[in-house]
Amino acid sequence: MSRSAHPAGPRHADVVPEGHYSAPPADLNALDTKVWAHTVGRDADGVVTVGGIDVKRLAEEFGTPAYILDEEDFRIRARAWRTAFGHDADVFYAGKAFLSRAVVRWLHEEGLNLDVCSGGELATALSAGMPAERIAFHGNNKSAGEIERAVRAGVGRIVLDSFQEIVRVAHLAQSLGKRQQVQIRVTVGVEAHTHEFIATAHEDQKFGIPLAGGQAAEAVRRALQLDGLEVIGIHSHIGSQIFDMSGFEVAAHRVVGLLKDIRDEHGVELPEIDLGGGLGIAYTSDDDPREPHEIAKALTEIVSRACDAARLRTPRISVEPGRAIVGPTAFTLYEVGTVKPLDGLRTYVSVDGGMSDNIRTALYDAEYSVALVSRTSGAAPMLCRVVGKHCESGDIVVKDAFLPADLAPGDLIAVPATGAYCRSMASNYNHVLRPPVVAVRDGEARVIVRRETEEDLLRLDVG
Numbered sequence: 001m002s003r004s005a006h007p008a009g010p011r012h013a014d015v016v017p018e019g020h021y022s023a024p025p026a027d028l029n030a031l032d033t034k035v036w037a038h039t040v041g042r043d044a045d046g047v048v049t050v051g052g053i054d055v056k057r058l059a060e061e062f063g064t065p066a067y068i069l070d071e072e073d074f075r076i077r078a079r080a081w082r083t084a085f086g087h088d089a090d091v092f093y094a095g096k097a098f099l100s101r102a103v104v105r106w107l108h109e110e111g112l113n114l115d116v117c118s119g120g121e122l123a124t125a126l127s128a129g130m131p132a133e134r135i136a137f138h139g140n141n142k143s144a145g146e147i148e149r150a151v152r153a154g155v156g157r158i159v160l161d162s163f164q165e166i167v168r169v170a171h172l173a174q175s176l177g178k179r180q181q182v183q184i185r186v187t188v189g190v191e192a193h194t195h196e197f198i199a200t201a202h203e204d205q206k207f208g209i210p211l212a213g214g215q216a217a218e219a220v221r222r223a224l225q226l227d228g229l230e231v232i233g234i235h236s237h238i239g240s241q242i243f244d245m246s247g248f249e250v251a252a253h254r255v256v257g258l259l260k261d262i263r264d265e266h267g268v269e270l271p272e273i274d275l276g277g278g279l280g281i282a283y284t285s286d287d288d289p290r291e292p293h294e295i296a297k298a299l300t301e302i303v304s305r306a307c308d309a310a311r312l313r314t315p316r317i318s319v320e321p322g323r324a325i326v327g328p329t330a331f332t333l334y335e336v337g338t339v340k341p342l343d344g345l346r347t348y349v350s351v352d353g354g355m356s357d358n359i360r361t362a363l364y365d366a367e368y369s370v371a372l373v374s375r376t377s378g379a380a381p382m383l384c385r386v387v388g389k390h391c392e393s394g395d396i397v398v399k400d401a402f403l404p405a406d407l408a409p410g411d412l413i414a415v416p417a418t419g420a421y422c423r424s425m426a427s428n429y430n431h432v433l434r435p436p437v438v439a440v441r442d443g444e445a446r447v448i449v450r451r452e453t454e455e456d457l458l459r460l461d462v463g
């Protein structure tokens with residue numbers, strides 16, 4: 001689309017209504033390294049580049065909207081987690097954040113393991129060559145078919161989530177003449193400081209077996225008696241997008257407390273403890289995430305101190321970061337379609353995607369930032385709401401953000417930190433086609449998940 005002239009009228013550069021947003025940034029053209037992938041910058045013409053390629057070229061070649069993923073950044077983050085935890089611990093990348101065959105290969109090469117939570121994720125992992133013993137299989141309602149495939153494939157562990165599942169997995173494994181390694185997922189009763197929909201360790205919810213009332217201890221008791229199972233550890237995941245380590249500390253203490261009770265009752269010291277994922281990332285400049293090495297040090301010390309106090313051998317720790325690895329690696333590239341100033345309110349900037357490629361704003365009230373990337377601008381900041389093209393007024397991508405007042409149709413804007421839970425939660429709402437994921441590295445770009453086509457849509461419509 002060619003850039004058209006602005007309609008006459010006020011651009012609200014100096015009108016700032018009351019609302020939930022920070023002050024305009026000092027420099028609208030600056031790219032905060034906290035929220036952008038490592039190789040992102042601007043070239044001499046002011047166009048944003050990533051992996052050595054400018055976004056105008058990416059838009060021309062692959063269209064918009066598109067998720068642009070910085071492969072180097074992904075590898076740097078994956079390696080940082082791997083290195084931080086060292087050889088006495090395991091890092092399982094949580095595939096639910098974003099999974100594709102290329103990602104599985106990168107993980108394999110960087111020495112990470114993989115957490116999957118459905119037959120589809122398992123199939124993707126296996127088809128890209130992840131060794132089954134490095135896969136953990138999660139889920140609160142795995143089907144019999146999914147369990148059978150996982151056991152047959154020889155996954156390293158199945159994380160059991162209910163009393164029924166303990167029996168189901170044991171029977172299936174036994175019928176296949178196998179003994180399946182399992183962890184038991186417990187809820188430790190922590191209220192994680194995050195959005196209600198993504199907190200998972202308080203008792204009133206669907207995941208895990210509560211420690212409270214001795215239920216988790218009973219689950220372990222039953223699992224230890226079943227020949228088809230080898231109980232290797234306890235699992236706890238307290239929620240997602242968490243910055244405060246105190247929730248992990250309480251969780252670790254409670255899990256170690258259970259390990260001690262198990263030792264006292266059964267004379268068995270379980271060799272593993274998984275503290276889940278959930279580490280927060282910066283979506284805006286206001287967020288301050290911790291580095292993997294700080295997290296690894298804190299978690300390792302908490303667990304070993306608690307074990308020393310309980311006179312237990314320190315178990316092997318594992319963690320399952322998803323967002324913290326892939327979240328910052330990608331941005332969504334959109335083309336501006338319309339710019340609609342509303343007097344005294346804000347300016348609505350409509351892009352060619354929306355809630356079908358990023359549901360997180362509508363679902364969790366998530367905050368994002370946005371930047372003009374196809375050029376720089378010296379215009380004053382204008383308070384904007386970036387919205388999509390869906391038939392829904394809640395179709396908001398970025399609730400409050402400042403963009404330059406000369407923003408016009410045809411400009412490219414990008415929303416950073418969309419690598420996690422955007423493509424993986426994308427939908428076809430309004431029969432909008434899901435965008436591609438384009439990986440860039442060292443001046444080369446390649447599609448790792450292609451754009452959906454109308455043919456794809458119609459293929460499923462067999463009526």
Ligand SMILES: Cc1ncc(COP(=O)(O)O)c(C=O)c1O
Nearest residue numbers: 094237240277278320321322323
């Ligand atoms: C069991 C489990 N592990 C790991 C994760 C990954 O979480 P995150 O992407 O926030 O690190 C999740 C999602 O919240 C989860 O449910």
Ligand SMILES: N[C@@H](CCCC[NH3+])C(=O)O
Nearest residue numbers: 096198240241360420421
């Ligand atoms: N999908 C959520 C997090 C839940 C992760 C899985 N337990 C998000 O976008 O933040």
